[in-house]
Amino acid sequence: MEGGNMTKNQISLVELIKIFAEYRNNIIVNIKHLQEHYQRTGVKRIRGVRNENGELLQPWLTTEYIDNAEYVGMGEFQFSRNAATINMLVKRRVKLAKFEDQTPTIEIAGLLVNDLNTFNNYTIVSDGKINVKSLQVKISSKKVFDLLKQKGILDAEEFDFRAEYTIQLDNLPLVAANSRYSSIDGLFDELAEIKVLTSIICAHLKRESDVFIEVQLDEFKKHYLSKNTYINFPTTNEYTDINEALANGTLNSKLSYKIDIGSQYILNLSKLPSANKFLNRMYRFYEKETGEIIIKPSFEMAFNRNLAVRHRLLSSRTKITKVDELMKPIFDDFLGLEQNGIVGDILKKVGADSLAQLLQDKQAGKQISKEEMVAALTVANKKLEQYAENIYQDKISPLVFYIGSTGLLPDQMEAKAMTADEAAAKYPNLQFSKDEQEGTFFAVGGSIISIYTKTEYYSKTVAILNQF
DSSP states (O other), X not given: OEEOOOSSOOSOHHHHXXXXXXXXXXXXXXXXHHHHTOOOSSOXXXXXXXXXXXXXXXXXXXXXXXXXXSEEEOOEEEEOSSSSOEEEEEEEEEXXXXXXXXXXXXXXXXXXXXXXXXXXEEEEEETTEESOOEEEXXXXXXXXXXHHHHTTSOOOSSOOXXXXXXXXXXXXXXXXXXXXXXXXXXXXXXXXXXXXXXXXXXXXXXXXXXXXXXXXXXXXXXXTBOTTOOBOOOEXXXXXXXXXXXXXXXXXXXXXXXXXXXXXXXXXXXXXXXXXXXXXXXXXXXXXXXXXXXXXXXXXXXXXXXXXXXXXXXXXXXXXXXXXXXXXXXXXXXXXXXXXXXXXXXXXXXXXHHHHHHHHHHHTTOOOXXXXXXXXXXXXXXXHHHHHHHHIIXXXXXXXXXXXXXXXXXXXXXXXXXXXXXXXXXXTTOOOOTTGGXXXXXXXXXXXXXXXXXXXXXXXXXXXXXXX
């Protein structure tokens, strides 16, 4: 075993994570060591569903590791969007087999499934506290070894690709003292528009695929595969009674700090309802031929029935909110009720020009096939999600991590702390949840940063061997 505690730490954990991310193909991690020393930060879920008597019913399929090795590739790192948390996502190759006799499942709906992937998240930092004290790794590149040595992470003298190095994480500062962060002005509005449009698209695609037909999707579902061929077993809590689990120590609770970015009108993105919920609130689908109103409309219906849409006649008691004012122009444009250009602008910004053109053609009366629309919606959805993810990982998550780790705003952000009552008095359109009412708020430019706590539960188990 080589490596060990360093007497002088030259970089922060965030900087080390960036090195890991850049050179992840040159580092492998001792997964068994990680599992043996890992403490869960959430509630353990087990495969299966419970019947009305609380008995656990196992899925008829299970998974087996193809690469049941001591080492795995360095995972992908992701900063939480609203907490000082960093996760490492580890991918492992698995195959499906019958639970009863381990007979392998090779093919489903014409697709070979003998080489699937399963994913596990390991929380490296949880709420500003180190959760994984060290990683045991092997390094295949002398360049990476030299870099880690230069940064004060390794103290071994000579590079040896056969050696296992211990990289201590718990002796590093979480963030650099001189960290600087991008302006967040305008980001909330941009993300909110993307979230609304993404929600509309996802509502259309709920049961649709641009690759597989309906019968194939049904087969996937029977075999616990998603339409993207990810393994998707039903899971349930390990316990049946939360109070009993808390009393006997199976579960524990903690206060988790949340940091949200919002505007002076909408506190955070959680205030935006789902696409179908907003559709029910503000619109009505009706049969083109008979005029019959659809009682519970959904975007999924738009693919399969000859429907028209109109605005819902709102009662005088309906209060129009800032959320309504944000979402309605996007819905109106997408549904063809008002051609304001907002949907096309969003789609073109993220590079989803094909959907922008199809929607324009549809509004002009051109017939668009379902297959063509599904394909364009699928591409647009991926581009919208990636665009939003880039904003989070580049601009918002690093700031959230800094605030959650230090309890402070960065030096360049000067703002006076407000209680919920003070924020509500100054910005009367803001709506606060029960947890948010106990929070602290900062007006930074045109944005509002919220800091509040939520009670969360986690399973008090350490080793997680053979859990995937």
